[in-house]
Amino acid sequence: MTLASLLPFLAASEARAEGTFWMPEQASTFAEEVDWIYYFIYWIDVLFFFLVIGAMVYFAIRYRAKTGKERTSPLKGSHSLELAWSAIPGLILLSFFWFGFQTYMDMQVPPKDALNIRVTGQKWNWSFEYPDYGIRQGGDQGLVVPSGQPVMLTMSSVDVLHSFYIPDFRVKKDVVPNRYSTIWFEAKGTGDHQVFCTEYCGDDHSRMLTKVHVMEPAKFREWVRDNKADDGPVDGQSLFSSMGCIGCHSIDGSKLVGPSLKGKYGTDEQLTDGSTVAIDDNYIRESIMVPGAKVVAGYAPQMPPYQGRLNDEEVNALIDYIKTLK
Amino acid sequence: MSSTTGDLAPGHEHDHHASYLTATKGVASWLFTLDHKRIGVMYLVAILTFFLIGGLAALGVRAELFTPEPDLFTGSQYNRWFTVHGAVMVFLVLVPSIPASLGNFFLPLMLGQKDVAFPRLNLLSFHIYILGALFLIYTLISGGVETGWTFYTPYSSTTDSSVISALMGAFTLGFSSILTGINFIVTIHKMRAPGMTWRKMPLFLWGTYATSLIQVLATPVIAVTLFLLMFERTFHIGIFDPALGGDPVLFQHFFWFYSHPVVYVMILPAFGVISETVSIHSRKHIFGYMAIAASSVAIAFIGFLVWGHHMFVSGQSELSGTIFSLITFGVAVPTAIKVFSWVGTMYGGAIRLNSVMLYTLAFLFIFTIGGLTGLFLAVLAVDVHMHDTYFVVAHFHYVMMGGTLMGFIAGIHHWWPKMTGKMYNEKLAKFGCLVVFTGFNLTFFTQFVMGARGMPRRYHEYLPEFQLWHQLSTIGAFTLAAGLFITLGYLLLSLKNGEKASKNPWGAKSLEWETESPPIEHNFVGQVVCDHGPYDFDEIDYSRG
Amino acid sequence: MLSHNENEAEAAGGHEHPAWQAHHFYSGAQQKASVKLGMWAFLVQEVLFFSGLFMAYFAFRYLYPDTWLAAHELLDWRLGGLNTVVLLFSSLTMALAVRACQLDDMKAVVRYLWITIGCAGIFMVVKYFEYSHKFHAGTLPGKWYTFDGIEGGAPEVFFAVYFMMTGVHGLHVVIGIGIMLWMIFGPIRKGKISKDYYPLVENVGLYWHLVDLIWIFLFPLLYLVR
Amino acid sequence: MSASAHAHEEHGEHISSLKSYLVIFGILLVLTVVTVGVSRLGLPSDISIMVAIGVACVKAFFVAGWFMHLKWDTRFNLLVFLGGFWFMLVFFGFTLTDLGSRGNLIEANDNFSQRADMGAKYAEPAHHVEGSGGHH
Structure with a gap:
C-alpha cells in the first residue's frame, strides 16, 4: 500500500461522476424526485439542527455559572410553547411522509409497456x-x-x-x-x-x-x-458464463467455491461419502440438476439446483463444452 | 471507605451502618448477594467488559476497511468480526446497559426503599445474564457466527457455523431482561416512598419504567422467534425456510417486532439520565416534567407499531410499508419534544460546565443529528436508496453510541461519587469527553456521506471511490477508542486516590443523595418520607416569577 | 426529608410485622399486592410468548388456506376434545386447591393438587398417543414429511406449526407438574403456606389457568376449524 | 393509583363458594361441546374461525374472571392482563396486513406482463425436486 493510497485526503479530491455532495449521479427518472425529497428534508434538518444546537450552545454560554451563587429561573414549563413545538414538527413530518409516499408509489408500479x-x-x-x-x-x-x-x-x-x-x-x-x-x-x-x-x-x-x-x-x-439466441446450436461456453457456472468452477484448474472442471471429463472423482464415480455425461447432468446428490470430497454442497432453469439442449451444450476443457 | 464503625466482627455477621462495599467480604458475598447495589455494580463491570470486547471487534472491522482490498481477513472472517460486534453490543451491552447497572443501583434509592420488590429474582436475572453471556463467549471461541446479529433466514438456518449457541445466548439473555423488567415495574408501582406520587418521581424512574414495559412486552416475541429458528436449524421445520414452504419475510416481522422496541429499551434509560443531569447541573427545574414523563411512555407504546420501517425494501407489501412509515413519524414527535424540553431546561439556569454537563451536551448534539437523520430513513422513497447502506449504520450509531452510550457515561460520571464514594479527576474527564466527542463524529459522520453515495453495509471489500471516507472513519474509530480508554483510566484511578465524595456533591434533591456515599447496606437509616419534588433546587428564585 | 428515629418508622409501618413479611416491604398487604402484580406481569409475558406461535398459525393459514384445511383433517379431534375436558377439570381442581388454601385446609390443598397433577399426566399421555400416531403416519414437519395423502401446498408447514404449538404448550404443562410437585413436598410440607400467606399456591394456580387458557384457544384453531 | 404504597390495598381475599366453581366448570364444558358442535356444521372457513375464536374468548372470560379471581382483583391487574392482548393483536394485525396485501399494487394495475410471470400471487413453493415450473 503506497503512502498515497494510505492518506488519499492529501491527494486531489477523488473523481466522481457528476452527482451532488450527498447523492450519486442522477441516472434515472426517479433520481431527481428522490434527490428533491432528500434535499427538502436535508435543509429542514439543518435548520432545526442550528435552532436546537444553537440554542443549547447559547444557553450554555449565557447562563454559565460564574460565581456559583446565581439564582435560577423558576420556569417549569409553558403549555403554549410545548404545544407549538409538538404541532409544528408534526406537520412538517407529515409533509415528509406525503412526498415520500407519492414517489414511492410511482416506484412500485411498473408501466405496462416496460x-x-x-x-x-x-x-x-x-x-x-x-x-x-x-x-x-x-x-x-x-x-x-x-x-x-x-x-x-x-x-x-x-x-x-x-x-x-x-x-x-x-x-x-x-x-x-x-x-x-x-x-x-x-x-x-x-x-x-x-x-x-x-x-x-x-x-x-x-x-x-x-x-x-x-x-x-x-x-x-x-x-x-x-x-439473440438464433436457432443455431446453443453455445455451451456462453451458457457456462451466463448461468454463473464460471463463478464457482474455474476452467484453469484453480480451486474456487467448487472444483475446477479443467481436464476432469472421463476421470474418476472421490465423493464426500467416500465412494468414487466416473465423470461422464450422466454424472454432469445429475450434478447440474440435483447438485446435492453426489458432492465431490472436500467441497460443501453450496451449488444451487438448475432444475427448471436449463432445458436438455442447454445441458447437452454445457456437457460438450466441459468435454473441451483440457 | 466510609465505614462508620471500627473493624467488623469476623464471620458473616455484618454491621448495618458500613458501606455496601465493605458490609460483607468475599467473592461469595458478591456473587450471591441480594443487595441491589452490588448486583448493579456487578452488572456494570460485566457490561463494560463486554463493551470492551464489542469495541475491539469494531476496531478489527474498521482496521480491515482502511483499504478497499481484503488485507487482514477473508470474507468469512470479516463477517464473523462484524457479527460479534453487532451481537455483543446489542444483546450484552446496550439492552442491559443503563437499566441493569444504574437502574438496579438507583431505583430503590430514588424511591427511598431498602431494595427492589423481588431481590432473589434480581439475583436470578443476573445469573441468567451470565449464563447467556457464557453461550455467546462459547460462540466466540468456537469460531464465531457469520449471520449478522439479525440472524436473517434462510442464511442463518442453512449456514454451518455455531449459530445454535449464539441463538441460545440471545434466548437466555432475553429472560434476564424480562425478569429485570418485571422487578422494576412492580417496584415502581408498589414501592414508592410515602408522599412520592407519580408526579414527584425523578424522570430517570419514568425512563426506567417505560423501558421495563417494553422489556416485558417485546422480549418474549424474540424468545419464541429464536426458539423457532433453533428448531428450523436442527429439525428443518420449514416455518422460515422458503425451500420448505416457509416465508423469510415472516421471520423479519417476528424479529423486528422485538428489535425495534428494543432500540427504545436502549435509548429510554439514557433519556432518563439526561433528564436528571441537564436539570441538576443547570440548577433549574426540568422544563415540561409531564411532557417528558408522558413522552417516555408514549414512545414505549408507539414503539410497538413501527417495526416495518426496517423492511421497506424486503418484499413487504406497499400498503403495510405506507402504514409503518406514517406511524414512524408519530414516534418521532415525542422524541423531538424531549430534546426541545432538555434545551428549554437550560434556559435561565446556572449551568456548571463540569464533565457530566459536557457529556450531556455531547449527548444532545449527537442525538439531535441521530434523530434528524432518522427522518430520511422513515421516508419511503428515500429509504429505498438509503436502506442497508452506511447511512443506516451511521444513523443507528449516532442514536445508539451517541445516545445510549453518552447517556451511560454521563450517568456513570453523575452517580460515580454516590456509587464509589470517590470523586474523579475533573480535568481528565473533560479531556476524555473532548476526545470521545471528536473521535465519534469523525468515525460516523463520514459514514453518512459514503452511505448516501451508495456504499452498502457489511461489505468486506469496497470500491476505491469510498476509500477516503473509510480511512477517515477508521482514524476516528481509533480516536474514539483512545478517548474511551482515557475515561476508563481516570475512573479506575479515582477508586484508588480520588478524594472523598460528600453525601451530595451536586446539590441534587432526589432521595438517593440523602444517604451516605457510598450508601449503607440498607440504603437509609429509618423511614424516608418524600416531601419535595426531585428538581426543587435551592438556587431557584421563586420571586422572579 | 429523612426521619431519623427508628421507632417512628415502626409506627409508620402500622401493626407489628407478620413473620412472612420481607424486610423491605412496609406492610403485608403491600407485599401481597407486589407479588400478585409481578405474577400478572409474568403471565402477560407468557401470553406474548405464545402469540408468536399463534402468529405463525394465522400467517400460514392465510398463505396456504386449502392445504391447511386438508392437513388438519388428520388430527383426531376426539383426542383433542378429551384433552380439553381433562385440562378444564384440572383447572377446576386447581381453583379448588386455592380455595382450600383460603380456608386453611392444607390436606384438601394437597388432595386437589394431586388430582390436578393426575389430570396433567393424563393430558400428556393422550398427547403421547397423538404424537406417536403422527410419527407412524409420517405427517411430520419439514423434510420428515413422508405422508402423501395431501396434494400441493405445504402440508409439512402445518405440522411444523402443530408440533411447535402443542409441543411448547406440553412443555409448559410438564413445567406446571414440576412446580406443583415441588410445592407439595417443599413449602406445603414445611408449613410455609397458611390462610394468611398463600401467594405461592395462588400464583401456581394463575400459571395453570393460563396454560389451560392457551389450550382453550389452541384446541379449536388446530383441531376443529373447518 | 393509590396515593402512596402505604395505603393498605384491599387484597383479593374473596373466597368463592364451591357451587360457583362447579357452575363455572359446567359452563366451560357446555361451551366446549358448543365449539365442537359448531365446527361440525360445515360453515365457510373464515366464518367458522371467527366463531371458534369467539367461543374460545367466552371460555377465556369465565376462566380468567372466576378461576383467576380477576373479578375481585384490582382494576390495574385486569388492565395489565388485557394490555398484553393489545400488543398481541398489534402483532397479528400489522403482519397479516402485510401478508394480505402483497402484490396488490401490481394486480390492481392489471399489469398483464407482470401477471403472466407471477403466476399465483405467492409462487407456490416447489418443495419437491421436480419443481412446479417456477424457480427452485
Whole structure:
C-alpha cells in the first residue's frame, strides 16, 4: 500500500461522476424526485439542527455559572410553547411522509409497456434473462438496458436473500427465494452504473457486483440482434458464463467455491461419502440438476439446483463444452 | 471507605451502618448477594467488559476497511468480526446497559426503599445474564457466527457455523431482561416512598419504567422467534425456510417486532439520565416534567407499531410499508419534544460546565443529528436508496453510541461519587469527553456521506471511490477508542486516590443523595418520607416569577 | 426529608410485622399486592410468548388456506376434545386447591393438587398417543414429511406449526407438574403456606389457568376449524 | 393509583363458594361441546374461525374472571392482563396486513406482463425436486 493510497485526503479530491455532495449521479427518472425529497428534508434538518444546537450552545454560554451563587429561573414549563413545538414538527413530518409516499408509489408500479427482464440472484453473482429475446447474460457481462424506456426487473433468488441495488437509479429491492419481487426504472443518458448486493448473503457478499450498461435504443436493438439466441446450436461456453457456472468452477484448474472442471471429463472423482464415480455425461447432468446428490470430497454442497432453469439442449451444450476443457 | 464503625466482627455477621462495599467480604458475598447495589455494580463491570470486547471487534472491522482490498481477513472472517460486534453490543451491552447497572443501583434509592420488590429474582436475572453471556463467549471461541446479529433466514438456518449457541445466548439473555423488567415495574408501582406520587418521581424512574414495559412486552416475541429458528436449524421445520414452504419475510416481522422496541429499551434509560443531569447541573427545574414523563411512555407504546420501517425494501407489501412509515413519524414527535424540553431546561439556569454537563451536551448534539437523520430513513422513497447502506449504520450509531452510550457515561460520571464514594479527576474527564466527542463524529459522520453515495453495509471489500471516507472513519474509530480508554483510566484511578465524595456533591434533591456515599447496606437509616419534588433546587428564585 | 428515629418508622409501618413479611416491604398487604402484580406481569409475558406461535398459525393459514384445511383433517379431534375436558377439570381442581388454601385446609390443598397433577399426566399421555400416531403416519414437519395423502401446498408447514404449538404448550404443562410437585413436598410440607400467606399456591394456580387458557384457544384453531 | 404504597390495598381475599366453581366448570364444558358442535356444521372457513375464536374468548372470560379471581382483583391487574392482548393483536394485525396485501399494487394495475410471470400471487413453493415450473 503506497503512502498515497494510505492518506488519499492529501491527494486531489477523488473523481466522481457528476452527482451532488450527498447523492450519486442522477441516472434515472426517479433520481431527481428522490434527490428533491432528500434535499427538502436535508435543509429542514439543518435548520432545526442550528435552532436546537444553537440554542443549547447559547444557553450554555449565557447562563454559565460564574460565581456559583446565581439564582435560577423558576420556569417549569409553558403549555403554549410545548404545544407549538409538538404541532409544528408534526406537520412538517407529515409533509415528509406525503412526498415520500407519492414517489414511492410511482416506484412500485411498473408501466405496462416496460421491457421485462428476469434477474436471478444466487450466492455471489447475478444472472439476467431477456424472455422476449431469449438472451442470457452472466453477472460479469452485466445488465444491458435501453435508455429512455421503462425496464422492469422480475427478480428471484435460488438460495438466500439478496438485494438488487443501483445507487445511480435510486432503486433497491430484496431478492427473495421462491418469490418474485419487482423493480422498474427508466434510465437516462448512457453509460455504466454500478450494481450492489445489499442484503447480507455470506462470504463474498461484497463481491456480488455487476454493472448496468445503458445504451441508446438503436444500439440496444443492434446488441439484441447480435446476442439473440438464433436457432443455431446453443453455445455451451456462453451458457457456462451466463448461468454463473464460471463463478464457482474455474476452467484453469484453480480451486474456487467448487472444483475446477479443467481436464476432469472421463476421470474418476472421490465423493464426500467416500465412494468414487466416473465423470461422464450422466454424472454432469445429475450434478447440474440435483447438485446435492453426489458432492465431490472436500467441497460443501453450496451449488444451487438448475432444475427448471436449463432445458436438455442447454445441458447437452454445457456437457460438450466441459468435454473441451483440457 | 466510609465505614462508620471500627473493624467488623469476623464471620458473616455484618454491621448495618458500613458501606455496601465493605458490609460483607468475599467473592461469595458478591456473587450471591441480594443487595441491589452490588448486583448493579456487578452488572456494570460485566457490561463494560463486554463493551470492551464489542469495541475491539469494531476496531478489527474498521482496521480491515482502511483499504478497499481484503488485507487482514477473508470474507468469512470479516463477517464473523462484524457479527460479534453487532451481537455483543446489542444483546450484552446496550439492552442491559443503563437499566441493569444504574437502574438496579438507583431505583430503590430514588424511591427511598431498602431494595427492589423481588431481590432473589434480581439475583436470578443476573445469573441468567451470565449464563447467556457464557453461550455467546462459547460462540466466540468456537469460531464465531457469520449471520449478522439479525440472524436473517434462510442464511442463518442453512449456514454451518455455531449459530445454535449464539441463538441460545440471545434466548437466555432475553429472560434476564424480562425478569429485570418485571422487578422494576412492580417496584415502581408498589414501592414508592410515602408522599412520592407519580408526579414527584425523578424522570430517570419514568425512563426506567417505560423501558421495563417494553422489556416485558417485546422480549418474549424474540424468545419464541429464536426458539423457532433453533428448531428450523436442527429439525428443518420449514416455518422460515422458503425451500420448505416457509416465508423469510415472516421471520423479519417476528424479529423486528422485538428489535425495534428494543432500540427504545436502549435509548429510554439514557433519556432518563439526561433528564436528571441537564436539570441538576443547570440548577433549574426540568422544563415540561409531564411532557417528558408522558413522552417516555408514549414512545414505549408507539414503539410497538413501527417495526416495518426496517423492511421497506424486503418484499413487504406497499400498503403495510405506507402504514409503518406514517406511524414512524408519530414516534418521532415525542422524541423531538424531549430534546426541545432538555434545551428549554437550560434556559435561565446556572449551568456548571463540569464533565457530566459536557457529556450531556455531547449527548444532545449527537442525538439531535441521530434523530434528524432518522427522518430520511422513515421516508419511503428515500429509504429505498438509503436502506442497508452506511447511512443506516451511521444513523443507528449516532442514536445508539451517541445516545445510549453518552447517556451511560454521563450517568456513570453523575452517580460515580454516590456509587464509589470517590470523586474523579475533573480535568481528565473533560479531556476524555473532548476526545470521545471528536473521535465519534469523525468515525460516523463520514459514514453518512459514503452511505448516501451508495456504499452498502457489511461489505468486506469496497470500491476505491469510498476509500477516503473509510480511512477517515477508521482514524476516528481509533480516536474514539483512545478517548474511551482515557475515561476508563481516570475512573479506575479515582477508586484508588480520588478524594472523598460528600453525601451530595451536586446539590441534587432526589432521595438517593440523602444517604451516605457510598450508601449503607440498607440504603437509609429509618423511614424516608418524600416531601419535595426531585428538581426543587435551592438556587431557584421563586420571586422572579 | 429523612426521619431519623427508628421507632417512628415502626409506627409508620402500622401493626407489628407478620413473620412472612420481607424486610423491605412496609406492610403485608403491600407485599401481597407486589407479588400478585409481578405474577400478572409474568403471565402477560407468557401470553406474548405464545402469540408468536399463534402468529405463525394465522400467517400460514392465510398463505396456504386449502392445504391447511386438508392437513388438519388428520388430527383426531376426539383426542383433542378429551384433552380439553381433562385440562378444564384440572383447572377446576386447581381453583379448588386455592380455595382450600383460603380456608386453611392444607390436606384438601394437597388432595386437589394431586388430582390436578393426575389430570396433567393424563393430558400428556393422550398427547403421547397423538404424537406417536403422527410419527407412524409420517405427517411430520419439514423434510420428515413422508405422508402423501395431501396434494400441493405445504402440508409439512402445518405440522411444523402443530408440533411447535402443542409441543411448547406440553412443555409448559410438564413445567406446571414440576412446580406443583415441588410445592407439595417443599413449602406445603414445611408449613410455609397458611390462610394468611398463600401467594405461592395462588400464583401456581394463575400459571395453570393460563396454560389451560392457551389450550382453550389452541384446541379449536388446530383441531376443529373447518 | 393509590396515593402512596402505604395505603393498605384491599387484597383479593374473596373466597368463592364451591357451587360457583362447579357452575363455572359446567359452563366451560357446555361451551366446549358448543365449539365442537359448531365446527361440525360445515360453515365457510373464515366464518367458522371467527366463531371458534369467539367461543374460545367466552371460555377465556369465565376462566380468567372466576378461576383467576380477576373479578375481585384490582382494576390495574385486569388492565395489565388485557394490555398484553393489545400488543398481541398489534402483532397479528400489522403482519397479516402485510401478508394480505402483497402484490396488490401490481394486480390492481392489471399489469398483464407482470401477471403472466407471477403466476399465483405467492409462487407456490416447489418443495419437491421436480419443481412446479417456477424457480427452485
